[in-house]
Amino acid sequence: MNSNRPIILVTNDDGITAAGIQNLAYLMKELGDVIIVAPDSPQSAMGHAITIAKPLRLEKVDLYEGIQSYQCSGTPVDCVKLAVNKILHRKPDLLVSGINHGSNSSINILYSGTMSAAMEGAIEGIPSIGFSLSDFSANANFQPTHKYILSIAKNVLENGLPKSTLLNVNFPLVQKFNELKGVKICRQAVAKWQEEFDERLDPHKRKYYWLTGVFELNDEGQDTDEWALKNNYVSVVPVQFDLTAYDAIKELANWKFSV
Numbered sequence: 001m002n003s004n005r006p007i008i009l010v011t012n013d014d015g016i017t018a019a020g021i022q023n024l025a026y027l028m029k030e031l032g033d034v035i036i037v038a039p040d041s042p043q044s045a046m047g048h049a050i051t052i053a054k055p056l057r058l059e060k061v062d063l064y065e066g067i068q069s070y071q072c073s074g075t076p077v078d079c080v081k082l083a084v085n086k087i088l089h090r091k092p093d094l095l096v097s098g099i100n101h102g103s104n105s106s107i108n109i110l111y112s113g114t115m116s117a118a119m120e121g122a123i124e125g126i127p128s129i130g131f132s133l134s135d136f137s138a139n140a141n142f143q144p145t146h147k148y149i150l151s152i153a154k155n156v157l158e159n160g161l162p163k164s165t166l167l168n169v170n171f172p173l174v175q176k177f178n179e180l181k182g183v184k185i186c187r188q189a190v191a192k193w194q195e196e197f198d199e200r201l202d203p204h205k206r207k208y209y210w211l212t213g214v215f216e217l218n219d220e221g222q223d224t225d226e227w228a229l230k231n232n233y234v235s236v237v238p239v240q241f242d243l244t245a246y247d248a249i250k251e252l253a254n255w256k257f258s259v
Contacts, residue, residue: 006032006093006157009083009121012100013043013076013113016063020099023142024131025067027149028096031157035092036064037083040071044102046113048120049075058082076117084124094157095121098131099142099149105132105170105225105235106191106217115168119241122166127156129166134173134229144177148234152183161238168237172229184233189224191217 008028012021016038028034040059057073070087072079076097084091100114109115114130121128131149133140152169161167168188174180195213202208217226225235 007088007090008032008034008153009080009088009092009095009126010034010036011038011076011079011083011095011097011117013039013046013097013117014101015039015042016061016069016071018042018101019138019140020101020131020133020142022064023146024096024099024149025064027146028094028153029066030150031153032093034067035083035087036067036069037072037079037087038070039076039079040073043075043113045111046075046077046116047111048077048116049113050077050081051075056082058086076113077120080117080120080124084126091124091126093127094153095126095128096131096153097121097129098133099145099171100130100132101138101140102136103132103134103170103229104130104168105134105229105237106189107193109168109188109237109239115239118166118168119239122161122164123241127161127166129153129156129169131169131171133171141175144174144180145171145234147177148180148183152236164240164242165238166240168225168235168239170225170229170235170237172232172234174232179232180234181232182234184228184235186225186228186235186237187221187223188237188239189217189221189226190219191215191226 051074097117118128118130197209228235
């Protein structure tokens, strides 16, 4: 690697062979020296899970020309931890996760393996970004996102990010670059999944359940990621791993705890 260029760690949750990570890795080659450490199979919706009850496997693979790549048997967060501790032996200058096949806007950030990998990077003090496209197709068209991804990543490399902060970047589903209206710095929309469990029987007449649900948006604000995506903007939400509800501290301080 050229020590004069930034070192950029690329990971994801869709697996090392996904089209999204291929697009992202080759884009990052324009900005620095790239190393991929990604799951060896899809790990969507793993959240911030880590592997503690079984061994982790890490294997060097030759998948992408000119890019040092490793596949890991664990979760996206495992990939980041192993990359920093066993491959790079230092913090990279930038961590990018994605490009995810499917949106990670609003409440979806809590379930997202893509964003948890970026979150782990931020915990390690690495400027980190998660990129997602609102298209779950394996053949998703990532081309319209390229210029914006490069611009956002370049800004983070040059300017850094506030302490304990990372970026959640989502792209609407468009087919051409000029359909995108620009970037909106947003807040996370208030929304949730109204979940249902479809009850079925297996061939042995034993019950099993399949998770289904409907996305419920309870936020009409025009400053949210959901509004931005609906109106063909790239949504950029700064998020943090400190989950303290600071506004509630003063209220709870007035409680009387009798024991």
